[in-house]
Amino acid sequence: MFRMDDLIETVRLGRIEVLEEQLQKGMDSGLHAETLVSEGLLEAIGVVGEKFRKKEVFLADVLMAARCVNAGLDILKPYLTHDSTEDKGVAVCGAVKGDLHDIGIKLVEIMLMRKGFKVIDLGVNVGAETFVDAAIRHRACLICCSAMLTVVAVETKFIVEEAVRRGIRDEVKIIVGGTAMSQASCDFIGADAYAEDAAACADIAETFFS
Ligand code: B12
Numbered sequence: 001m002f003r004m005d006d007l008i009e010t011v012r013l014g015r016i017e018v019l020e021e022q023l024q025k026g027m028d029s030g031l032h033a034e035t036l037v038s039e040g041l042l043e044a045i046g047v048v049g050e051k052f053r054k055k056e057v058f059l060a061d062v063l064m065a066a067r068c069v070n071a072g073l074d075i076l077k078p079y080l081t082h083d084s085t086e087d088k089g090v091a092v093c094g095a096v097k098g099d100l101h102d103i104g105i106k107l108v109e110i111m112l113m114r115k116g117f118k119v120i121d122l123g124v125n126v127g128a129e130t131f132v133d134a135a136i137r138h139r140a141c142l143i144c145c146s147a148m149l150t151v152v153a154v155e156t157k158f159i160v161e162e163a164v165r166r167g168i169r170d171e172v173k174i175i176v177g178g179t180a181m182s183q184a185s186c187d188f189i190g191a192d193a194y195a196e197d198a199a200a201c202a203d204i205a206e207t208f209f210s
Contacts, residue, residue, distance in 0.1 A: 001029075091140060099148055111199055152180065153181060
């Protein structure tokens, strides 16, 4: 029998070896992949993050749990991205230079795929030049950059500046997000939009290109 609490515990303990079986059980019990993500995987990383904040677990525990979340997202991806047959263009996505947090941007990528964007995943710790190189190479219409750490938020500004410097600023929309960003910082750096979560990001992207 599937229990959401068991899934949360599995992620919390970083038990990647039983993850697939548990997610399958969850699906077999009739739960949607979206529910397994929001009430299972993300709930668990929230719990671990809170424990880390209270110094009840080590950074390594957070890392193990995050690996589990990412593995879970990979397993569930086919069920999360099946929606669209449209071709809205290419979106280049990544976490900015100095930032190793990738769960949020992976969710952004999934939501963009659902809306019909082709996603180029640049991963984490991505410099401004690499973002813009990729945007040029793939003729992207969209750059999405994630900044979770306050100290790296400035990197989003460098991406906007690099897009201007390389002459593609008019051809590409830039959406920023992550806990280090806000509408105010978006306005300050001259990005096109800030979104609080992945779903809002995909909605905004859709309005840009519909
Ligand atoms: C998991 C985690 C890690 C993992 C990351 C592993 C991985 N593969 O991602 C590890 C262990 C590596 C890690 C390391 C560190 N972390 Co950390 N980490 C977290 C934690 C617990 C969860 C983040 C997460 O994945 N949340 C779940 C996802 C779904 O949420 P999210 O990322 O916020 O994304 C949502 C939105 O922000 C938004 N979004 C995100 N990206 C984008 C992009 C766009 C374009 C848009 C529109 C929207 C968007 O959409 C998502 C939801 O739909 C948070 C605390 C927390 N509760 O948030 C701390 C946290 C982010 N970490 C923090 C810190 C300080 C660190 C370290 C410096 C710790 C240390 N002492 O070494 C290092 C830095 C490493 C580095 N250079 O990046 C701080 C950041 C504080 C700050 N403001 O600067 C936090 C907030 C913890 C805290 N309370 O102090 N961390």
